[in-house]
Amino acid sequence: MNRSMNIGEAAKISGVNAKLIRHYESIGIIPKALRTDSGYRIYSESDVNTLAFVRRARGLGFSMKEIKKLVSLWRNRSRTSHEVKTIALAHVGEMERKISELQEMVKTLKHLAKNCHGDQRPECPILDNLGKPE
Amino acid sequence: MNRSMNIGEAAKISGVNAKLIRHYESIGIIPKALRTDSGYRIYSESDVNTLAFVRRARGLGFSMKEIKKLVSLWRNRSRTSHEVKTIALAHVGEMERKISELQEMVKTLKHLAKNCHGDQRPECPILDNLGKPE
């Protein structure tokens, strides 16, 4: 129990590669790791949990700034679920905005592509549209 | 007609700011502009058309690499509409993939948020999920 490990092992278990672990430390997402006498970083199981937390938050598309806040809330017993939910819903809103934007682009481009023969001839409504929209 | 203008005017008309015009020149999206004796860049109406083309392509989410190719096809009379359509549809596919990814994240996060009280209490299924997915 309570075993400690070096960065390679922590990477394997947490699913966050070593390069990224160092990076997360450097930008303050996770606290500075303890070191052996020779300078190797040491990780506890708790540290690995934090890393996996970060990985999963990334998987939901949260920014590093948001993740930093989420980690601190996670670690803070006097947090309120309201704070967490606010961040989550703001992120949902941002993603939904992005989805709409992409859908709009897809719609336009599909329409143009539908009218493009896609053969050996040079005529192309896609280029026409980009070249002169009027 | 056939008036020529400096970068500021070209920026206004094309809708691409001056900083970005210089950048596009530096990365080869547009050819190097002619210069006055004193070194100011000179743009023709045709150049401005190219800049607006780039701006609209950006608006459809194309990458600079793709836009470089599209500009060259636009300028090339012996292009085939097939080439253009291929690029466009590949881009549509990429955007649809991205949309699915975002939708999946939104779905997960909305589900977690729905079960989160969002009040003064610390209990929070969002943090629980990020902390231990098992």
Add this chain to the structure above:
DNA sequence: TTGGACCTTCCCATCATTGGAAGGTCAAGC
């Protein structure tokens, strides 16, 4: 003791864009 697999820090690249600094040019008003 040697080798290889690990670790360290540091710098650079990506992508598209923006910002600023330091300095040159132009045109209008005095």
Add this chain to the structure above:
DNA sequence: GCTTGACCTTCCAATGATGGGAAGGTCCAA
């Protein structure tokens, strides 16, 4: 003619998240 301010020039750096690699130190097993 000179000043002023708006424009232009180049160069360097930052963004956000990550990856790649170099140069060098450490650990462990044969």
